[in-house]
Amino acid sequence: MRTGAWLLVTRREVLARITDKTFLIGTAAMVAMIIGFMGFTAWQEERSEDFRIAATPDAVAMAELVADQAPRVDDDVTVAVVEVDDETGARAAVREDVDAWLHRGDDGWVLTTESSEEPSLTDVVSQVVQGAVLSENAAAAGATLEELQAGSTVSTSFLRGDAEQAAVADVVGFVFMFLFYLAALLFGMQLASSVIEEKQSRIVEIIAAAIPLRHLLAGKVLGNTVLAMLQVLVYVAVGLVGMSFTPYQSYVPDISGPVAWFLAFFLAGFVALACLWAVAGALASRAEDLQATSTPLTMLILGMFFAGISLDGRAQVVASFVPPVSAVVMPKRILAGTLQWWEPLVALALLVAFAAVTVRLGERVYRRALMQTGGRVSLRQAWAAEE
Template sequence: MTKTRYDTPGFLPATWLVAEREVRMRLRSKVFLFSSGILLLLVLAGVILPPLLGGNTSAPKVAAVGSAVAIAEQTGALDVTEVASVAEAEKLVRSEKVEAALVPSTGDSPLEVSVIALDETPSSIVGLFSVAPSVDLLDPSGQNPGLVYLVAIAFGLIFFVSALTFGSIIAQSVVEEKQTRIVEILMATVPVRVLLAGKIIGNSLLAFGQIVLVSAVTAVGMLATGQDLLLADIGPSIIWFVVFFLFGFVLLAALFAATGAMVSRQEDISSTTTPVTMLVMIPYFLIIFFYDNPVVLTIMSYVPFSAPVGMPMRVFLGDAMWWEPVLALLVLVLSTLAVIALGARIYSNSLLRTGARVSLKEALRG
């Protein structure tokens, strides 16, 4: 009788098989699909509802000078206050009694009027004209504090929720495989490093896909509600957030897998994963309390665990030089490779050990 010989798959095919298994398991989970849908709906509501609710308020208040008065009144959508001089109009803008001032154009404006605003382009006013007028900012160095805070909360919260959710899934999956001894069957077929790589890649693809969907929903919602100028302002920081999140999550995923392998019961997971959970929570609280502190944000930009939040925030504020995101990303990539090597050692030395929790010293020594 001839015996059939099955060849062991190579590293890349085997890793992809494990990654596919992780993806299929998550996509079959109704809880995962439901929570992801709720997250997308919340993001969409947060983007669409404010402009819609704001549309029920009174017309934007503007000050107008000379010939700009008639042009402002022709729009039919502005509460116009006529003033005698540009200086008086600027005074009203600085005191925030009006959102902007319309004055006769003296430069190369495509219209006969120019807009004067305090610290940001008033999109609700500029959008009323078929051709955008020139805009002069009295305090161009500033950003709308409310908008800055909302962007900080968005970056911090999305990173916190996604990293913690998928990180916990990885740790629980590792412990479940140890508890049911499935890992012994898997290790008889593929090496330990393949199991770790597949688990990280599979869950990273899911987390990255969720972040891309959130970003796409945000962009579509802003375009649908006429927030084109705001999208153009925040768009580059969203792109950097997606890129930094990918590598930042891989780093955290390696740590969650390694610390999950150090225990054999679901009840003991928190005893080893708490330090990693803190690494996820710290950037969230830092960005909430220090969202406008340039020193703290600069430090966060180059610390691997907080760079996915800190650097995109600096890009949005315009505080980062063109080369800084590239340098911070390089630091994050190198740190991720080092953490993967460390996590792989802990994972391989702990995976087959059952019973009492494996100490970090034992996991590193093997």
């Protein structure tokens, strides 16, 4: 029985959780949110905006130019012109059934709305009017618009990767980091709480008489790791399938490879943190002690999350090799395509080594702290305690 004790504990952890209504409802709610977000994104991208702008006789020509060129500026925007006799009619039209009134001001053109700005309409009108006025000024100066604008465009380029990949990396990379952060906190707290519950009720003393404590730790860590991986796999699968139905479907093949790397880094990083959560539970004697024993670990996970968001340049490169931060930073770099082929392998090897050392040291603290029920145990006391 002892040889497969860890497997029995693992199975118990998995079965107890997947039959828990709270866990199932939470997972289903997150899946529904992902589907809803994907559907909203697809609807937003395919939705066209139709605007009506009023113009007095002296502004009709410019308004019609805006209506004609609007689809070229933004293919989701269409503009219709409503002619009015004077300013009074224009103001009345804005209050009733048109979106804005285009007219001349003291220093250029003015787009007047009733109470709030329409950003997409403002952007289209600004670009069309600016181009038309520059063309007029260029003609007056004996030049063409192209001649005036020659050499004035600014483009972007990266030494490694490209702008499109960077944009995708920012969005998907944030999703990766959030999933890791969420899993590390939720499953970690659940693991620590179960350790405290068994310790406080003294059930652990009965378990310890039947199986080695290292088997109990292994089963708890592996069980929660399996659950976390399954949940993340569901979220990722739903996300990729949902993305295939949006205008961003062309990105799915490019994301699939980094997803596999993310899962590998997630697995190694989560195992290390899960062991630390078990240690946090073992150091506590009551549920009230968990806040104190888990604060350093919570701060570490929060620091990893913010490091993944804020670090860039050389700092990001360095952090992508430093465990456990590399669990969230390296997948983001892989998405951006700004690294050499060997870098993820080295970073993953370092993370696996870190996880192995963490599990080895954590197992010692766990075993020596778990059976002490006289109060909260410090790391130093647990490390020096006799078994």
